[in-house]
Amino acid sequence: MERYLIAHDLGTSSDKASLFSTEGKLVKSYTIPYDVHFFHKNYAEQNTEDWWEAVCTATRKIVEDIDPKAVLAISFSSQMQACVVVDKEGNALRPAMIWADQRAEEQAEQLVQKIGAKRLYELNGHRVSASYSIEKLMWIRDNEREIYEKTYKMLLAKDYIICRLTGEFVTDYSEASGTDAFDLKRLKWSGEVLEAAGISLDKMPELHASTDVIGSLSTSAAEALGLTTGTVVVCGGGDGPCSALGAGSIESGQMFLSFGTSSWIAGTTDEVFLDQEKTLICFGHVIPGKYMPCGTMQAAGSSYSYIKNALCKEEEKLAEEQGESVYDILNQLVLQSPVGAKGLVFLPYMLGERSPRWNPDTSGSFLGIKMEHEKCDYIRAVLEGVAMNLSIILEAQKERTEITDLVLTGGGAKGDVLAQILSDVLNVNLHRLDHVEEATSIAAAVIAGVGVGVFEDFTVIHQFVKQVRDFVPNQDVQGVYEEQKVRFEKGYQCLREYYEVEKRGN
Numbered sequence: 127m128e129r130y131l132i133a134h135d136l137g138t139s140s141d142k143a144s145l146f147s148t149e150g151k152l153v154k155s156y157t158i159p160y161d162v163h164f165f166h167k168n169y170a171e172q173n174t175e176d177w178w179e180a181v182c183t184a185t186r187k188i189v190e191d192i193d194p195k196a197v198l199a200i201s202f203s204s205q206m207q208a209c210v211v212v213d214k215e216g217n218a219l220r221p222a223m224i225w226a227d228q229r230a231e232e233q234a235e236q237l238v239q240k241i242g243a244k245r246l247y248e249l250n251g252h253r254v255s256a257s258y259s260i261e262k263l264m265w266i267r268d269n270e271r272e273i274y275e276k277t278y279k280m281l282l283a284k285d286y287i288i289c290r291l292t293g294e295f296v297t298d299y300s301e302a303s304g305t306d307a308f309d310l311k312r313l314k315w316s317g318e319v320l321e322a323a324g325i326s327l328d329k330m331p332e333l334h335a336s337t338d339v340i341g342s343l344s345t346s347a348a349e350a351l352g353l354t355t356g357t358v359v360v361c362g363g364g365d366g367p368c369s370a371l372g373a374g375s376i377e378s379g380q381m382f383l384s385f386g387t388s389s390w391i392a393g394t395t396d397e398v399f400l401d402q403e404k405t406l407i408c409f410g411h412v413i414p415g416k417y418m419p420c421g422t423m424q425a426a427g428s429s430y431s432y433i434k435n436a437l438c439k440e441e442e443k444l445a446e447e448q449g450e451s452v453y454d455i456l457n458q459l460v461l462q463s464p465v466g467a468k469g470l471v472f473l474p475y476m477l478g479e480r481s482p483r484w485n486p487d488t489s490g491s492f493l494g495i496k497m498e499h500e501k502c503d504y505i506r507a508v509l510e511g512v513a514m515n516l517s518i519i520l521e522a523q524k525e526r527t528e529i530t531d532l533v534l535t536g537g538g539a540k541g542d543v544l545a546q547i548l549s550d551v552l553n554v555n556l557h558r559l560d561h562v563e564e565a566t567s568i569a570a571a572v573i574a575g576v577g578v579g580v581f582e583d584f585t586v587i588h589q590f591v592k593q594v595r596d597f598v599p600n601q602d603v604q605g606v607y608e609e610q611k612v613r614f615e616k617g618y619q620c621l622r623e624y625y626e627v628e629k630r631g632n
Contacts, residue, residue, distance in 0.1 A: 133201060148198070152561075208223065210285075256486050259282065278329070297334070300368075376587060406420060553599045
């Protein structure tokens with residue numbers, strides 16, 4: 127009998143369930159979308175019940191034609207830096223505060239005052255930021271005391287689902303390293319940070335490797351998913367470190383760019399790597415004993431979505447009439463604008479910014495607007511602005527090693543126009559994978575397979591993914607982009623005072 131592994135990619139906008147055979151074949155996948163609730167300028171929440179219903183429905187869809195007893199394991203790739211507070215029965219006590227939520231600025235400052243930014247970066251591999259989980263838990267303690275008193279554990283997104291499946295309160299090292307409360311070198315919760323945060327260790331989940339088997343499905347969970355209690359749950363990892371595995375970055379020095387709702391440039395190392403300007407962050411890898419230095423920006427693909435929603439209603443209607451993707455039409459518009467978008471600069475800070483700015487008060491801007499600028503220029507400027515932001519991250523990564531090539535993955539990597547702009551602005555060779563949208567799902571399947579012993583080690587990833595298209599930077603446009611990068615940097619620096627005024631005004 128053929129045997130199977132299930133991978134859930136529990137993302138910001140949807141959960142994608144994928145059924146893989148143990149031979150590495152993608153048999154079936156199904157995606158269930160859900161909403162993000164943005165409000166009060168920098169709040170971002172999701173309903174945990176939406177996650178659960180998506181996981182249950184998507185799982186039932188992909189196993190309806192197979193014997194459920196043949197499913198060996200389930201594992202996860204998940205959005206990171208969430209804060210889900212639950213009681214002793216695993217019930218969520220409030221909506222989840224997700225990675226894009228930036229409200230806990232005061233709590234982040236409290237940590238800086240008590241420990242110091244440098245020490246926190248050394249411990250966590252991360253800057254202190256309102257986007258991280260422990261600051262969000264502190265905010266709940268300070269603003270929703272009744273809920274905090276009822277909190278048994280703080281969980282991350284996938285770990286809430288694991289709790290619903292098995293009754294266990296756990297997380298893995300990769301997810302834990304995105305909480306700002308983790309001792310990255312020692313792979314344990316940092317007593318020093320928790321003491322400064324005023325958070326009890328008892329409220330933190332139990333730590334595991336990504337490949338650890340957490341338990342079998344409970345009877346009720348098995349029924350909800352259309353499976354049996356013989357299926358086990360493997361811990362899985364955060365989507366960032368999973369994207370490294372899915373991009374084939376399993377050895378030191380292998381670098382990649384993942385482009386989706388957010389975007390990051392990252393790689394694999396054998397030790398913690400922290401750059402001088404603290405532009406990068408460093409995660410625990412899903413591969414035991416490895417680390418993933420990473421620079422993650424907030425609004426990459428979402429900036430493209432924004433300009434589509436704001437300016438491109440006609441193109442959306444046309445796409446619907448012609449039965450094609452609206453982004454295919456927008457890509458053709460991009461090509462009508464010259465390299466550099468006639469000097470138009472876009473700062474892609476629609477949700478504040480993590481790397482490279484680490485400034486939650488930033489906002490998106492178009493700079494240098496002139497009468498000559500048309501819709502096509504605005505669209506091109508958005509893509510170039512995202513790429514220029516990523517170029518700052520790339521420079522920080524170059525402190526460790528020379529980088530001339532990046533593997534390209536993520537849902538946004540499908541388009542040739544965007545891929546070429548990225549290659550040109552970053553001035554690197556890009557190698558697109560054959561399964562750009564499945565990279566994190568494939569990683570979760572490999573983690574599941576290694577966890578239950580179906581796969582001997584992580585080198586099996588090369589049976590799942592292959593490089594299929596290369597993009598080489600056009601040297602003729604480098605001068606234009608160097609000028610645009612200067613405008614981009616000056617624009618941000620000039621607006622920093624404005625961001626401060628806006629913050630005080632709100």
